[in-house]
Amino acid sequence: MKFRALPLLISLGLPLACGGETEGAADNLRRIAVIPKGTTHEFWKAVQAGAVRAGQESQDVEILWRGPEREDDRAQQVALVESYVSRGVDAMVLAPLDQRALTQPVSLAMGRNIPVVIIDSGLDGEAGKDFLSYVATDNFEGGVRAARHLGQGLPEGGKVLLLRYAEGSESTGQREQGFLDTIRGEFPSIDLVDPKRYAGATRATAQEAAENLLSVHTDLAGVFCPNESSTYGMLLALRSRGLAGKVRFVGFDASEGLVEGLKQGHLHGLVLQNPMQMGYLGVQTALRHLNGERVETRIDTGVRVASQGNMNDPEIQELLHPDFEAVLGG
Amino acid sequence: MIRRAGSQLFSLLEPFLGLLLVMGVFYLLDSSIRFGMADVRTISVQTVVTGIAAFGMTFIIISGGIDLSVGSAIALSSVVGALMIQADWPLPLAILASVVTGALCGLYNGLLITLLRLPPFIATLGTLGFFRGLAKKISGSTPVNADTLGMEAWVNPFPAEDSPFHWMVLAPGVWLMLLLAVLMAVILRFTVLGRHTFAIGSNEATARLCGLKVPSTKVKIYVLAGLLTGLAGILQFARLSQGDPTIAIGLELDVIAAVVIGGGSLTGGKGSILGTLAGAFMMAYLRNRCTAFGWPTYYQEMIVGHIIILAVAVDQWRNRRWSRS
Numbered sequence: 001m002k003f004r005a006l007p008l009l010i011s012l013g014l015p016l017a018c019g020g021e022t023e024g025a026a027d028n029l030r031r032i033a034v035i036p037k038g039t040t041h042e043f044w045k046a047v048q049a050g051a052v053r054a055g056q057e058s059q060d061v062e063i064l065w066r067g068p069e070r071e072d073d074r075a076q077q078v079a080l081v082e083s084y085v086s087r088g089v090d091a092m093v094l095a096p097l098d099q100r101a102l103t104q105p106v107s108l109a110m111g112r113n114i115p116v117v118i119i120d121s122g123l124d125g126e127a128g129k130d131f132l133s134y135v136a137t138d139n140f141e142g143g144v145r146a147a148r149h150l151g152q153g154l155p156e157g158g159k160v161l162l163l164r165y166a167e168g169s170e171s172t173g174q175r176e177q178g179f180l181d182t183i184r185g186e187f188p189s190i191d192l193v194d195p196k197r198y199a200g201a202t203r204a205t206a207q208e209a210a211e212n213l214l215s216v217h218t219d220l221a222g223v224f225c226p227n228e229s230s231t232y233g234m235l236l237a238l239r240s241r242g243l244a245g246k247v248r249f250v251g252f253d254a255s256e257g258l259v260e261g262l263k264q265g266h267l268h269g270l271v272l273q274n275p276m277q278m279g280y281l282g283v284q285t286a287l288r289h290l291n292g293e294r295v296e297t298r299i300d301t302g303v304r305v306a307s308q309g310n311m312n313d314p315e316i317q318e319l320l321h322p323d324f325e326a327v328l329g330g
Numbered sequence: 331m332i333r334r335a336g337s338q339l340f341s342l343l344e345p346f347l348g349l350l351l352v353m354g355v356f357y358l359l360d361s362s363i364r365f366g367m368a369d370v371r372t373i374s375v376q377t378v379v380t381g382i383a384a385f386g387m388t389f390i391i392i393s394g395g396i397d398l399s400v401g402s403a404i405a406l407s408s409v410v411g412a413l414m415i416q417a418d419w420p421l422p423l424a425i426l427a428s429v430v431t432g433a434l435c436g437l438y439n440g441l442l443i444t445l446l447r448l449p450p451f452i453a454t455l456g457t458l459g460f461f462r463g464l465a466k467k468i469s470g471s472t473p474v475n476a477d478t479l480g481m482e483a484w485v486n487p488f489p490a491e492d493s494p495f496h497w498m499v500l501a502p503g504v505w506l507m508l509l510l511a512v513l514m515a516v517i518l519r520f521t522v523l524g525r526h527t528f529a530i531g532s533n534e535a536t537a538r539l540c541g542l543k544v545p546s547t548k549v550k551i552y553v554l555a556g557l558l559t560g561l562a563g564i565l566q567f568a569r570l571s572q573g574d575p576t577i578a579i580g581l582e583l584d585v586i587a588a589v590v591i592g593g594g595s596l597t598g599g600k601g602s603i604l605g606t607l608a609g610a611f612m613m614a615y616l617r618n619r620c621t622a623f624g625w626p627t628y629y630q631e632m633i634v635g636h637i638i639i640l641a642v643a644v645d646q647w648r649n650r651r652w653s654r655s
Contacts, residue, residue, distance in 0.1 A: 040471045040576045069462070167627075196626045203473075203570055204379075204577050208614075211372050211487065212621035236570065240486045256475045257572065 029062045032286055033084045034093045034279065035077065036067040037120070041228060042255050042324075043275050047119070049324030050279025051093065056327075058287065064089065074101045081105035085112055091286035093279075095120035099170040106131055115289050119282040120275075121171040127297035132289055135281045135299040137273040139171045142252065142303045143178025143226070148186070149269040149305050150222050150250045157189025158221025163210060163234055164198045165227045175226040175252060175271075193217060199230035206233025214238070220247050228253040231270075235261050254306070254320045262311055270306045272319040277301045345592050345605035348641060349612050356619050363622050367499075371487040373614045374504040378485055379404065379569065380581065381507050381610040383562040384588040385514045386436075386555025388606045391589050392518070393551050394531040394598025395443065395450035400559055401581035402461035403435040405574070407563030409465045412474035412573025421479045428564035429557055435461055436556020440549035458582070465575040474573035481568040503565055507607075510558070515603040517554075527551055531598030584613060587634075591641040612637065 034051045036044040048065050055063040064084075068076035074097045082105050084092060092109055094116055096102035103124050106116050115132045127134045150160065162179065165172035183192050197213060199206035206225075210233045214220075223238070225231040231251030235258065238244040244266035251258060252271045261267040278301045285295050306316045357365075383400050390397050411428035419427070435457070442453040485503040489495045495502050518524040526547045529537040538544050567573050590596065591612055592605025613634060620630035 038576075040466065040473070040574075042472060045472065195621070195624055197621060198627045200627075202577055202579060203572075203574060204566065207570065208376050208617065209621070211376065212618045215368050215372050215618070216622050216624075241488050242490060255473075 028060055030058075030060055030090045030287075030290060031062050031064055032091045032093060032283055033064040033066070033089045034283065035080055035084070035095065036065075037077075037095045037097050039065075039067040039069075043228060043253055043273075045324045045328065046275035046322040047095070047279035047282075049322065049327040050276035050281075051283045052279075053276075053327050054280045054283035054287070057284075061283075061287065063283065068097070074098045078102065078105050081109065085109045085114060088112075089114060091290060092116045093282040093286055094118055094123075096123045096170075097121075098168055099124050103130070115286060117282050117286045117289075119278050121169070122174075123170075133285050133295050133297050133299060135278060135285055136171070136301060137278070137303055138300050139174035140178035142271045142273070143175035143180075144182045145303055145305050146175070146224055146250045146252065146269070146271045147179045147182035149271075149307070150224055150248055151183060151187040151190060153248045153268060154187075154190065154221050156221075157187070157191065159191045159193055159217065159219055160222040160224070161213065161217055161220050162192070162194045163206075163213060163223065163225050163230055164194075164196065165225075165230050166198055166200060172226040172252075179224050179226070190222070193220075199225070199227075199233055201229070203229045203232050203236075206230045207236050208233075210234040210237035211240070214241050214243070222248040222250070224249075225251050228255050228258065231267075232257055235266060239266065259311075259320050262306065262308060265308060268307060270320075272304045272306050272316070274301045274303075274319060276322045276324065342604065345602060345608040348591070348644075349608045349615070352612060352615070352637070356623075360623065365619075365622075368488075369618055369622070371500060373611065373618050375485050375487040375501050375569075376614040376617070377607075377610045378501075378503045378507050379562045379566045379578075380584050380588060380613070381607055382510060382565065383559050383581070384585045384606045384610050385510060385603055386558035387585050387589050388514070388592075388594060388601050388603055389518065389527055389551050390450070390555050391586070391594045391596060392531045392598060392601040393527045393548060394534065395548070395551070396454065396586070396596070397439060397552070397555060398451065398454040398582050399435065399439060399457040399461055400555075400585050401578040402458050402465065403432055403556065403559045404563040404566055404578040404581060405576070406435065406461045406465040407431040407560040408567040408570075408577060409469045409474055409573040409575050411564045411567050412476040413468065415476040415479065416474060421481070425564050428567070429560035432558070432560020432563055433553050433556040435559065436552040436554070437549065439556070440552030443552070444545035444548050462575070462579075469573060469575045471575065473575070475571075476567075476573065478568055478571045481564075482571055485565055485569045503568070510561075511603050511607050514558075518603055523547070523550060523554075528599060531600070533599075584610075587638050588613060591638055593641075593645055595645075609641075 036047055038044055051063050055061040077097050078101060085108055092114055099122050107130060109116050117132050117135060119135045123131060164176055183190055197209055199209050206229050214237050223234060225234045238247060248268050250269040251267055254270055254272055258270060262270055281299055289295050304319060306320060310316050387397060407428040410431045411424050414424035414427045439454055439457055442448050443450050483489060483493055483495055485501055487501060526542055529542060530544055530547060534544060566577060588609035589601060589606050591609030594601030616634050617630055
């Protein structure tokens with residue numbers, strides 16, 4: 001009998017506990033929620049560092065950093081956006097896991113007067129209306145640059161393989177498209193193989209997919225992978241086959257393992273984005289809007305191609321080893 | 331006499347019949363797509379992590395339990411191993427640390443199930459999140475890059491000409507898995523622990539009435555499975571050459587599927603190590619063939635799903651016939 005009131009107490013207590021947090025908003029802090037696709041990749045650490053740095057530049061800004069535990073868990077990201085809407089933040093910076101699934105929660109936020117800046121991956125809808133602004137790498141251009149870097153190293157032509165990343169991911173889909181269009185348009189001597197195989201969410205799934213592809217396609221001249229985990233999985237598979245260095249291999253993004261591969265000559269190029277800049281400009285754009293300024297609806301954060309030749313240039317070094325630990329405190 | 335030996339041989343090889351059947355189907359579909367030694371090497375290495383973890387799961391499922399936390403425990407023990415190597419521990423100690431981590435995960439599961447009397451599904455659903463979170467915490471949420479100290483050669487499908495393992499044909503990790511399969515099959519069939527595992531899974535109440543110490547046996551089963559999970563974890567590290575806290579998400583379903591395809595029953599009392607091995611190999615085989623046939627990833631998912639359904643359906647149909655006759 002005594003315990004029957006317990007669920008009631010809990011259900012009463014929960015909104016009170018949540019209410020406690022919104023009460024805190026009465027101080028003059030402006031809260032900006034930054035929601036990445038995941039929190040474990042180094043890429044997102046750099047985005048976080050950029051966001052934190054932008055927050056530190058004004059006295060009255062608090063950055064709330066929180067992402068879904070799994071990089072492919074759309075439902076969890078939707079729930080996260082919704083909970084920030086109901087909790088009430090001043091603005092949101094979001095890297096949507098899915099170009100469509102996140103449109104509903106974003107329009108919910110915009111309807112409640114919470115401006116949303118989209119970073120990294122696109123969202124269906126019109127920037128400036130359905131969301132505030134789109135701050136990202138021009139991913140299609142990234143694919144184009146990868147194709148040129150790969151193709152120019154293969155004057156004889158040959159068979160070139162594309163390992164895709166994951167179904168429904170807009171940013172990598174754009175890179176794949178940019179790569180395919182450019183190879184087909186500019187390098188007629190290259191025989192493009194696109195078996196529509198996907199690497200999947202983790203490095204281990206990418207490794208398996210790559211191993212299986214390499215046992216089917218044994219006469220490759222080149223390979224392209226559109227993100228960090230697929231590039232890493234392919235690098236391991238090429239190494240175990242003794243093909244690393246012999247096949248011209250271009251990947252996307254940087255991490256310790258990939259930079260090592262570039263140094264050893266196992267990777268011939270890495271298309272680099274500027275994640276720190278993305279986090280920085282994402283938060284800054286939101287702040288400028290809150291200050292009543294007009295903001296651009298599309299902000300390009302740029303791409304560079306790193307190769308063994310230029311990897312020691314200071315500019316490239318900064319992209320290969322973004323110094324996020326200085327900002328986040330290790 | 332000969333007949334009896336024949337039927338024993340048949341029941342030993344039975345788990346592989348389904349595998350042969352599937353291989354036959356792929357051969358008939360298009361015999362021009364070859365299935366060579368290179369494929370066998372690749373597939374067998376891809377089976378190692380799932381397979382070794384699935385041996386432990388076989389014990390658990392036979393005892394009527396389940397372990398949903400196995401993927402997270404693999405990630406945790408692979409992170410622990412990587413951190414130990416980073417801290418300059420000698421390799422054997424780092425491997426031991428991984429295996430012990432797995433065993434502790436198993437111990438925790440076992441204690442939750444027996445002391446709190448939780449259904450294994452619930453207890454391990456809880457630890458699935460706990461172990462994953464712990465792996466992220468101790469790794470600072472980023473993959474731990476550490477030197478594999480030559481361990482990567484254990485799970486390399488194509489050893490270099492000058493590798494000491496070149497003569498082995500299959501990678502050392504594969505031989506380790508096969509050795510463990512034999513060892514675990516012997517434990518399951520011929521030791522007290524194995525017989526008690528079957529007894530608990532067949533009828534827990536009867537087992538208890540017969541004076542069997544059910545809780546302590548269960549804890550032993552989960553610890554044994556944990557040891558294997560820890561070993562799978564360090565091999566996962568060897569394969570990726572980094573301890574990734576987000577690795578093996580959803581792997582528990584592959585592990586459970588391997589046991590079920592191999593004839594394990596989720597109601598307990600039934601299952602075999604060789605069957606599990608065949609099940610684990612079958613899934614890697616299907617992934618490999620779908621790539622070789624140039625089929626997109628979604629066909630592979632549709633096919634693997636139905637292989638699980640078909641395997642269990644055939645098994646139940648045979649059980650009904652057997653109980654009727």
